[in-house]
Amino acid sequence: MELRDLNAFLVLAEELNFRKAAARLHLTQPPLTRLVQRLEQELGVKLFERSTTRVELTQSGTTLYQGAKDLIDQAEQLKQRVSQSANSGEGTLRVGFCGSAFHSILASALSAFRYHHPEIHILTEEISSQEQLRQLQIGKLEVAFVEGRINLNGVLTELIHQEDFGILVPKTHRLGNKKLIPFADLRNETFIFQPRRENPQFYDSFLALLRNGGVEPKLLHKKPNQQCPVLVSSGAGILLTTRTLSKFATEDLRFIAILPPCPKFQISSVWRDGPQSPQLKLFLKFITTANYSNVSELFHFIERH
Numbered sequence: 001m002e003l004r005d006l007n008a009f010l011v012l013a014e015e016l017n018f019r020k021a022a023a024r025l026h027l028t029q030p031p032l033t034r035l036v037q038r039l040e041q042e043l044g045v046k047l048f049e050r051s052t053t054r055v056e057l058t059q060s061g062t063t064l065y066q067g068a069k070d071l072i073d074q075a076e077q078l079k080q081r082v083s084q085s086a087n088s089g090e091g092t093l094r095v096g097f098c099g100s101a102f103h104s105i106l107a108s109a110l111s112a113f114r115y116h117h118p119e120i121h122i123l124t125e126e127i128s129s130q131e132q133l134r135q136l137q138i139g140k141l142e143v144a145f146v147e148g149r150i151n152l153n154g155v156l157t158e159l160i161h162q163e164d165f166g167i168l169v170p171k172t173h174r175l176g177n178k179k180l181i182p183f184a185d186l187r188n189e190t191f192i193f194q195p196r197r198e199n200p201q202f203y204d205s206f207l208a209l210l211r212n213g214g215v216e217p218k219l220l221h222k223k224p225n226q227q228c229p230v231l232v233s234s235g236a237g238i239l240l241t242t243r244t245l246s247k248f249a250t251e252d253l254r255f256i257a258i259l260p261p262c263p264k265f266q267i268s269s270v271w272r273d274g275p276q277s278p279q280l281k282l283f284l285k286f287i288t289t290a291n292y293s294n295v296s297e298l299f300h301f302i303e304r305h
Contacts, residue, residue: 001042003075006068008035009047013065016055039064077139091279092121094142096132098199101145101267104244105161113286120279128198136272142280144270148202154273158288161267166257168232168239168246175256182259183213190218190237192228206240209263229253241265 012021012032022032040047047061057065080092097106110122127135129146136144137154150157167186169175175185191210196203210217220237222228229249232239242265246255269287271280 001039003072005035005039007072008032009039010065010068010072012036012048012055013057013061016057018055073138073140091277092123093277093279093283094140095122095124095145095283096127096135096141096143097124097145098129098132098147099126100147100245100265101161102126103248104163104242104265105267106145109160109287113283116286117279117282120282128194129202130197130199133270136270139272142271142277143283146268146270147199148205148266148268150268150270152270155270156273157268157270158284159266159268160287162264163242163244164257165240165242165262165265166246166255168229168241168249168253168255170233170235171252171254173238173254176254178256180257180259183210183215183262186210186215186217186238186258188218189215190220192220192222192231192237192239195221205263209261 008021008025008027011024012018015021015024018029018032022029025032036047043060043064045060046058047064049056049058080094095110110124113120114122125141129144129148132141132144132146133150133152133155135141145160149159167175167181175181178185193203207217218237220231222231228239228241231237232253233250241255243255243257246253249255269284271284276284
């Protein structure tokens with residue numbers, strides 16, 4: 001089996017449609033059919049159940065799909081490591097981030113790093129904190145920016161940003177004229193939350209804090225196609241956020257700080273414990289030694305250097 005054949009198999013397994021898969025592979029259908037037949041003959045199993053109306057993976061096909069996906073990922077990881085093995089700082093850096101990290105600190109940090117190191121090509125991807133950690137462990141990302149602190153085997157982490165939480169409410173809300181409130185004022189409110197799978201640690205710790213403060217929250221879980229500020233504007237609920245992130249909200253909304261005790265909103269950088277590419281070393285040194293306390297300080301850092 002060749003990697004290109006396995007890649008074609010993966011495309012067909014995802015599409016379950018020979019015409020669509022062939023189009024993605026820039027092939028016609030007959031060569032793709034012959035490729036599948038060759039794989040089935042080589043393995044001695046049937047990979048797909050085909051009829052005039054649909055295509056489905058067999059159990060053997062499902063097993064091959066899982067193994068082939070891992071193998072393709074490992075081959076791509078090896079290719080990238082080899083291409084980055086030169087001792088110069090030139091190369092590609094793969095960075096993952098959650099949306100809150102990008103808007104809080106990372107957008108400015110990336111701009112500052114590019115200013116100092118234009119020779120390094122940065123590939124970024126916005127994904128959940130949990131998915132970042134998974135991709136970091138299998139080598140698809142070199143560094144991740146996630147919410148909260150991370151305790152995970154095989155990775156190193158550094159806290160790079162933190163600030164106080166507050167809530168975002170419509171100006172017409174019953175709390176809309178407040179500047180600072182205790183937790184007790186949040187009783188009977190509906191909170192807009194990301195699904196727990198996006199960041200279980202933050203989800204569980206904040207719910208525990210609310211309940212310890214005598215607040216049993218009603219939750220509205222945001223769907224993938226929904227925007228949290230829009231949900232707040234429509235009166236669907238209130239949003240836990242920070243003053244920095246609230247600047248991206250519409251003018252009909254207001255940020256209200258929460259009195260202590262309240263956990264800090266934290267952003268951590270995370271990377272694998274092991275050999276590092278030259279560009280990753282440069283990036284980590286830049287991120288972990290600047291000690292930015294807020295976004296504006298990044299630009300002062302650029303001017304000073």
